Amino acid sequence: MRRLLPVAVALIAGWVVLMDMMIAPAWLGSLPQFLLEAALVLGAFALLFGTAHLAATHGVRVAQGQSQSSYGAVLVLALVVTFVIGVAFPGSRALSWIFRYLYTPLQATMLGLMTFVLVGAVYRVGRLKRRGAGWLVGVALVLLLVQVLASDAISPLLPALRDWIMAVPVTAGARGILLGIALGATAAGLRILFGIEHPYAPE
Amino acid sequence: MKLCPRCRGNNSEDANRCVWCGLPLRSETAATGGRREDEPAEARQTTSESDIPNDPLAGLEGLLPAVPLPPAPEAGYAATVEPTEKELSDAALFFRIATEPAPLEPPREPPLPPEPPLLSRSMRALLALLVLLAVLTPLASGGRLDVALRPSAGNRALAQAVEALRAGDRVLVAFDYAPSAAAELAPIRDAVLADVARRSAGLVALSTRPEGVDLARQSLERLDAAYPGLELGADYALLGYLAGDAAGLRLATADLTAAFGNSDASGLALAEVPLLQNMHSLGDSSALLVFTDDASVARRWVEQVGTRVPVPLLMVTTAAIEPLVIPYAGSGQLTALVSGALGGVPYAAAGQGASLYSADGLLAFWAVLGAAAVWGLLRRPAKNRERRS
Numbered sequence: 001m002r003r004l005l006p007v008a009v010a011l012i013a014g015w016v017v018l019m020d021m022m023i024a025p026a027w028l029g030s031l032p033q034f035l036l037e038a039a040l041v042l043g044a045f046a047l048l049f050g051t052a053h054l055a056a057t058h059g060v061r062v063a064q065g066q067s068q069s070s071y072g073a074v075l076v077l078a079l080v081v082t083f084v085i086g087v088a089f090p091g092s093r094a095l096s097w098i099f100r101y102l103y104t105p106l107q108a109t110m111l112g113l114m115t116f117v118l119v120g121a122v123y124r125v126g127r128l129k130r131r132g133a134g135w136l137v138g139v140a141l142v143l144l145l146v147q148v149l150a151s152d153a154i155s156p157l158l159p160a161l162r163d164w165i166m167a168v169p170v171t172a173g174a175r176g177i178l179l180g181i182a183l184g185a186t187a188a189g190l191r192i193l194f195g196i197e198h199p200y201a202p203e
Numbered sequence: 204m205k206l207c208p209r210c211r212g213n214n215s216e217d218a219n220r221c222v223w224c225g226l227p228l229r230s231e232t233a234a235t236g237g238r239r240e241d242e243p244a245e246a247r248q249t250t251s252e253s254d255i256p257n258d259p260l261a262g263l264e265g266l267l268p269a270v271p272l273p274p275a276p277e278a279g280y281a282a283t284v285e286p287t288e289k290e291l292s293d294a295a296l297f298f299r300i301a302t303e304p305a306p307l308e309p310p311r312e313p314p315l316p317p318e319p320p321l322l323s324r325s326m327r328a329l330l331a332l333l334v335l336l337a338v339l340t341p342l343a344s345g346g347r348l349d350v351a352l353r354p355s356a357g358n359r360a361l362a363q364a365v366e367a368l369r370a371g372d373r374v375l376v377a378f379d380y381a382p383s384a385a386a387e388l389a390p391i392r393d394a395v396l397a398d399v400a401r402r403s404a405g406l407v408a409l410s411t412r413p414e415g416v417d418l419a420r421q422s423l424e425r426l427d428a429a430y431p432g433l434e435l436g437a438d439y440a441l442l443g444y445l446a447g448d449a450a451g452l453r454l455a456t457a458d459l460t461a462a463f464g465n466s467d468a469s470g471l472a473l474a475e476v477p478l479l480q481n482m483h484s485l486g487d488s489s490a491l492l493v494f495t496d497d498a499s500v501a502r503r504w505v506e507q508v509g510t511r512v513p514v515p516l517l518m519v520t521t522a523a524i525e526p527l528v529i530p531y532a533g534s535g536q537l538t539a540l541v542s543g544a545l546g547g548v549p550y551a552a553a554g555q556g557a558s559l560y561s562a563d564g565l566l567a568f569w570a571v572l573g574a575a576a577v578w579g580l581l582r583r584p585a586k587n588r589e590r591r592s
Contacts, residue, residue, distance in 0.1 A: 037461050039450035047413070047446065091420075091468060099417040104382035111383040115568070119330050123575040137576045166526075171533060174526045178502075 007198050014193045055079050212272055223272065330575060337567035357532065358550050360539035364490055364515050365395060370403035372489035373482065377504065378410045378419040384496035384521050385418060391519055391547030392494055396422060400430050400438070405478045407488065409442040409463075411451060411500060416444050416468055436471060440478045443468035452507040456485050486512040493518045498527035505531050515539075519547065 013035050019025060020032035058072035066072075085094050122140065125133050143165065191197040205214045205228055212223035220227050286294070354362075368374065376396070380388060399406055406426075408419040419441055427433050442463050445451045455462035459473070459482060466472050473479050481487065491514050493504050501518060509516040509531075515538035520528050522543030532540035541547060 033454065033457060033461065036447075036450050036454040036457075040447035040454055040462065043447035043451065091470065096417060096420065099414070100421065103414065104385065107381060107383040108386060111386075115334055116331060119334055119571055119575050120327070122572050123326070123330065123579040125576070125579065137579070141573055141576055166529060167533070170526045171529050174528075175530045177527065178530060 003198075006200055007195055010192060010198065010200060011195055014189070018193065051079070051083075210270075210272075213275060223270075330571070333571040333574065334568070337571050340567040354550070355541070355546055357539050357541040357546060361395070361517055361519075361541050361550060364517055364539055365398045365402070368399060368402045368404040368489060372402075372404040373407055373478065373487070374399050374404055374490045374492055375407045375409070375485055375488040376419070377491070377493040377495070378408060378415040378422065379412055379493060379495040379497065379500045379504075380418070380521070381412070381414060381496060382418065387521050387544045388494050388496070388519060388547065390544065391541060391550050392422060393425070394547070394550050395492065395519070396426050397429065400426055400433060403438075404489065405437075406439040407442060407478060407482070408439070409445055409455075411445045411448060411503075413444050416441070420468070435469065436476045437478055440471075440476050441468040449503050449507050452485075452503055453511075456508055456511050459484050459487075484512075486514060488514055490515045490517055495519075496521040496524060498524040501528045501531070505536050509536050522546075 016028060016031055017035055020028055055076055058069075058075050061072045062069045062076060082095070082098055085092065085098070089095065122137070125137055142161070188197070192199075205216055205218055206212075207214060207221040207224060207226055207228065209226045210221060210224040212221055214221055214223075214228060218228055396406065406423070408423060410416050410419055423435075423439050423441060426439070427435070433439060442459075445455060445462055447454065447462075451462055459479075463473070465474075467476060467479075485491065485508055491504070491508065491512070493501070493516070495501050495504075495518070498520075501520060501524065504516065504518070516536070517539045518528065518531075518537050518541075520540070520542045522545065525540075525542035528537070528540060528542070531537045541550065
């Protein structure tokens with residue numbers, strides 16, 4: 001029963017939502033919507049649960065004085081402060097201040113540092129002894145050149161080259177990736193729908 | 204040497220018990236214990252043995268007969284042998300080895316000479332300087348090059364979709380990106396939102412990412428400050444965070460109240476927000492505009508919403524995920540796709556004139572990247588020659 005119940009719930013939910021998506025029979029009534037709402041609540045709860053788990057993990061590290069637990073202390077402190085303000089004063093200026101002047105600049109800084117890393121990496125690639133490095137740098141330079149503003153003033157071929165690169169090789173590669181993802185998702189979905197695989201249930 | 208008083212056997216100085224007969228041996232001062240030296244030996248022995256508590260051999264004395272040992276040979280000669288130079292040297296070496304403190308750690312291999320950094324200090328400083336110049340260039344130029352950018356097909360499609368909006372229409376805007384992508388998406392985001400506001404169309408914002416709600420709030424506040432006539436609830440609204448990823452989007456296409464609850468992010472009841480009157484699902488809008496930096500989020504919008512809602516789906520993405528979203532634009536599932544700061548500049552420049560983001564900085568940054576690549580290529584033969592020599 002402990003194993004059968006989760007499998008049965010998963011199979012019913014999967015088939016109902018799939019049928020609603022593909023053929024939407026009227027006799028299903030509001031069951032698909034109920035299942036979607038349940039998924040929504042579970043998704044929100046999972047977010048809360050993940051946050052609590054993160055706080056507990058770092059809290060234990062801090063309590064035990066493990067190495068680099070000071071980072072964990074900062075995390076727990078920031079989490080508690082933000083959580084308390086967010087719950088007690090939702091949408092308040094204090095919450096916006098934290099987000100605007102702490103969280104956003106920190107994330108933007110990480111991306112800003114990537115600029116320097118990128119320039120350094122380009123230089124390093126140029127110094128590699130492998131022949132492929134030359135090709136890599138060459139293609140990168142071509143792509144940079146064709147994307148430069150007013151590149152059509154340099155040559156009308158440049159915008160056309162850029163469009164061709166994006167439309168043919170890049171799109172072909174992206175379609176391959178998307179098809180691979182779709183096939184993998186289909187296979188995994190079918191295995192779950194037919195009860196062959198049940199990662200949610202205990203073995 | 205210590206002589207056993209019973210069996211007369213020789214023992215080492217630090218022996219506590221005779222190795223021949225087992226008799227406990229005491230040092231002279233301890234054994235006498237302050238007694239008189241003229242006390243009988245037997246009495247002293249008895250007393251000293253009884254002093255040892257829990258002696259495992261107590262009571263066994265005399266069980267085995269003591270065998271007298273032959274006397275130790277005496278030295279056959281008394282002449283002093285002078286050590287040779289080599290013996291002195293060996294002795295000195297042995298002494299040094301014996302008295303050397305034991306190492307606390309296993310012996311280490313000799314440290315390798317430090318490798319020179321791949322980028323010299325001057326090179327690193329130069330690259331940093333060039334990047335800074337690339338950042339500062341737009342400030343100096345004032346963004347004059349923005350208007351020189353050629354609008355892409357996505358730009359034109361986006362502009363047409365926005366031009367088609369009429370007063371009273373609703374545009375649903377998803378702020379599905381992280382703050383790190385805000386700078387890249389800001390030019391076109393602000394320009395599009397301003398265009399929609401100028402056309403008196405309503406803006407309904409939401410996010411499927413928790414941090415996107417505050418980004419949406421910031422953008423709407425900025426818009427409100429730029430256009431004082433706008434009113435919260437009547438001209439724009441913030442639905443809030445939509446949990447559940449694909450399931451959440453799917454539910455929102457069917458029932459907005461079930462997906463978001465009864466109130467928006469400002470605490471207003473959905474039924475009391477004038478802009479949301481008669482809006483029961485995501486499909487009850489004139490256009491869907493999605494800002495995202497995540498290819499899976501883009502795919503989710505196309506699959507869960509775009510396929511079920513007969514509304515133009517407009518997407519603005521970061522340049523990094525453009526290749527994964529292009530196929531949806533090619534198949535017509537996206538009405539418009541604009542990506543990256545480069546893609547956003549023509550729209551922003553056309554709508555608001557020159558800005559400080561933009562083409563000048565991109566051009567300078569490209570120049571830096573190109574210079575770094577060429578420099579690296581040119582230095583490679585020189586480096587190889589150095590290595591060979």
